[in-house]
Amino acid sequence: MPAVRGYGRRASVAVCPPVQVALGLHHAAHASHASHASHAAHAAAHATHSARGHAAAAGLLYFTSGFRGSALLAIDYKKAEGDITGSETVVWTYEGEGTPYVPSPLLSNDVLYFLNKNKGMLSCVDAKTGSPHYTNQRLEGLQGVYASPVAAKGRVYIAGRSGRTVVLEDGPAFKVLAESDLDDSFTASPAIVGSQLFLRGLKNLYCLQVQ
Numbered sequence: 001m002p003a004v005r006g007y008g009r010r011a012s013v014a015v016c017p018p019v020q021v022a023l024g025l026h027h028a029a030h031a032s033h034a035s036h037a038s039h040a041a042h043a044a045a046h047a048t049h050s051a052r053g054h055a056a057a058a059g060l061l062y063f064t065s066g067f068r069g070s071a072l073l074a075i076d077y078k079k080a081e082g083d084i085t086g087s088e089t090v091v092w093t094y095e096g097e098g099t100p101y102v103p104s105p106l107l108s109n110d111v112l113y114f115l116n117k118n119k120g121m122l123s124c125v126d127a128k129t130g131s132p133h134y135t136n137q138r139l140e141g142l143q144g145v146y147a148s149p150v151a152a153k154g155r156v157y158i159a160g161r162s163g164r165t166v167v168l169e170d171g172p173a174f175k176v177l178a179e180s181d182l183d184d185s186f187t188a189s190p191a192i193v194g195s196q197l198f199l200r201g202l203k204n205l206y207c208l209q210v211q
Contacts (some may be wrong), residue, residue: 027201060091060127066101066117070094074130092130098123108151108170115145120160122149124172133172141179142166147189159186159199182206 015200065071079089097205098116098186105114112127120142124133144161151157155177156168163182169175184201199206 011197014016018130036078062105062107062112062127064099064105065112068100070097071098072099072105072114072125072130074127094125094130096123096132097133098136102146104148106149106156108156111170111172113149113156115149115158118145119143119163120145120158120166122158122168122174124174128174134174139176141181145187146187150190150192152192157190157192159190161185161187163201165190165199180208 006197059076060074061077061080063071063075065075074091074093075084076089076091079087080082084090098119098121100115101117103115103118105112107113107127110127111133112125114123116123116136120139121136122139123135123137125131126133139158139160141164142158142160142162143164145158146161147159149156149158151170154170156167156170157165159165163184163186165180165182165186166176167178167180169177182199182201184199184203186199186201188200191200195209197208199208
């Protein structure tokens with residue numbers, strides 16, 4: 001596996017969501033308690049010095065680290081071999097502050113979303129160039145974000161331990177479409193199945209669906 005010196009920290013790799021469904025919490029929705037555990041619930045592994053997943057866009061892999069500093073690199077995996085530090089294999093490096101510690105970044109429609117540490121602060125950059133569309137945009141009421149963001153059908157969903165889920169328009173402009181508050185705390189990432197959004201809280205498993 002290729003190595004980059006100076007980035008031997010907890011790392012995660014952007015995962016591109018394979019689902020395309022029509023779901024919008026800005027429409028009337030209802031929440032129901034599920035009586036059984038769902039296979040759609042997020043089961044994230046936390047492995048030091050290793051990546052938790054992978055995704056490719058235009059031949060690039062995206063690696064992030066938020067442990068003892070900030071790091072985000074786009075790597076041309078077809079050229080990657082051995083020590084790639086300072087080589088053209090590293091296509092671009094994000095120079096800003098505030099990359100995720102626990103939640104993975106999200107790659108969708110040629111933009112890369114990532115949170116600042118475990119805070120409710122979101123950044124969005126061009127996936128091909130690394131140029132920022134916006135940085136450290138505060139998501140009001142969203143606190144303790146350990147869940148990874150997910151996307152489907154033009155919307156991005158981010159859930160936090162404060163019990164709030166924020167729905168954003170998927171694209172380079174920052175636009176909040178809806179906010180949903182439940183009396184619970186969310187650490188697991190949201191899961192999308194068909195037209196349903198599953199949220200696994202500390203108390204219950206919820207299913208939100210357009211009526």
